[in-house]
Amino acid sequence: MTGSAFKTSEGHVETGEIDVAVAMRLEALKINQALGSRMGIANDSGRLAALYIRQGDLDQAEKMFSQAIEIEQSLGRSEHLARHCADLARLNLSRGNLDRAENLVRQSLEIDLASGCREKAAQSYRDLAKIMGLRDDLEEAENLLLGLVEIEKGHSDKKSLAEALGRLAAVRLRRGAPAQAENVLAQAEQIYRELDDTSGMADTQGHLGIVYSAQDRADQAEAALISALQINTALNRKAHQADNYGNLANLYWSQGLLTEAGSCYDKALSLFRETGNRAKTRKVLELRDSLQATQP
Numbered sequence: 001m002t003g004s005a006f007k008t009s010e011g012h013v014e015t016g017e018i019d020v021a022v023a024m025r026l027e028a029l030k031i032n033q034a035l036g037s038r039m040g041i042a043n044d045s046g047r048l049a050a051l052y053i054r055q056g057d058l059d060q061a062e063k064m065f066s067q068a069i070e071i072e073q074s075l076g077r078s079e080h081l082a083r084h085c086a087d088l089a090r091l092n093l094s095r096g097n098l099d100r101a102e103n104l105v106r107q108s109l110e111i112d113l114a115s116g117c118r119e120k121a122a123q124s125y126r127d128l129a130k131i132m133g134l135r136d137d138l139e140e141a142e143n144l145l146l147g148l149v150e151i152e153k154g155h156s157d158k159k160s161l162a163e164a165l166g167r168l169a170a171v172r173l174r175r176g177a178p179a180q181a182e183n184v185l186a187q188a189e190q191i192y193r194e195l196d197d198t199s200g201m202a203d204t205q206g207h208l209g210i211v212y213s214a215q216d217r218a219d220q221a222e223a224a225l226i227s228a229l230q231i232n233t234a235l236n237r238k239a240h241q242a243d244n245y246g247n248l249a250n251l252y253w254s255q256g257l258l259t260e261a262g263s264c265y266d267k268a269l270s271l272f273r274e275t276g277n278r279a280k281t282r283k284v285l286e287l288r289d290s291l292q293a294t295q296p
Contacts, residue, residue: 022051042071046084053091061091082111082120089127102131122151122160129167138175145171162191162200169207178214185211202231206244213251221251242271246284249291258295265291 025048032040049064065088072081089104109124125148132141145168152161165188172181185208192200209225212218229244249264265288272281 018051018054022048022055025051038071038075039077042068042075042077042080045071046080046087049084049087049091058091058095062088065091078111079115079117082108082115082117085111086120086124086127093127093131098131098134102128105131118151118155122148122164125151126167129171133171133174138171141171142168142175158191159195159197159200162188162195162197162204165191166203166207169211173211173214178211182208182211182215198231199235199237202228202235202237202240205231206240206247209244209247209251213247213254218251218255222248225251238271239275239277242268242275242277242280245271246280246287249287253291258291261291262288 025044029041029044029048032044045064045068049061049068052058052061052064065084068084069081069088072078072084085104085108089101089108092098092101092104105124105127109121109128112121112124125144129141129144129148132138132144145164148164149161149168152164155161165184169181169185169188172178172184185204189201189204189208192204205224206228209221209228212221212224225244225248229241229248232240232244245264245268249261249268252258252261252264265284269281269284269288272284
């Protein structure tokens with residue numbers, strides 16, 4: 001049969017018909033429940049959870065993920081169990097339920113390490129490090145990121161290694177260790193240069209600018225931030241340009257260059273508004289207002 005008009009629920013997702021996809025998957029779930037197919041119920045529950053997230057119905061998504069996890073545990077399908085635990089963990093993380101998220105990620109990580117699934121284990125390390133960062137448990141976050149770096153070193157995907165080093169640098173900077181942060185950023189930058197990854201080089205230059213600022217190395221900080229800004233402008237990465245302008249403004253303000261700082265805050269504000277980042281728009285507005293309050 002060619003040119004079939006039949007669509008699966010996934011086909012409707014691809015065309016944006018989420019409500020139709022949910023209805024079809026619910027019908028499939030009812031059939032598997034009538035048949036007593038626990039494997040089918042688990043599969044449908046996991047897929048429904050993903051659809052409910054697309055709809056914004058997070059309560060129903062959590063219910064479906066929990067149902068899938070319970071069944072997968074009883075069936076002993078560890079790979080599927082790990083996937084659902086990781087997905088439910090990210091859902092709880094997005095809702096601020098850090099304890100629940102941590103327990104689920106650790107369960108997923110244990111399974112992935114035992115099965116030798118590097119990519120999924122790496123994602124669990126990233127998720128756990130994020131949770132620890134939100135709790136300000138920076139020592140544990142650093143330990144987790146060191147584990148992530150070791151995993152990435154054993155794989156051919158050098159970009160993932162560079163990204164892991166960048167995350168490690170950010171945590172070390174938060175821990176008040178800018179020299180150690182600079183060291184791992186230099187490693188990341190070398191990898192990006194070898195890969196000819198200009199966006200990665202821009203990100204590293206931007207992070208180095210912040211590190212230099214923390215060490216009162218103003219000239220180097222300015223040069224690094226301007227380098228990042230030039231690359232991001234050429235690549236039309238507006239959100240990154242906004243970050244660069246904001247960090248330049250902070251640097252100029254710390255040097256008493258209030259006119260330059262104000263100009264950079266204005267540019268950052270315009271770009272954050274353009275990209276729809278409300279949180280950073282509010283933050284820059286507060287900084288700019290504070291700056292203006294110091295001026296005669």
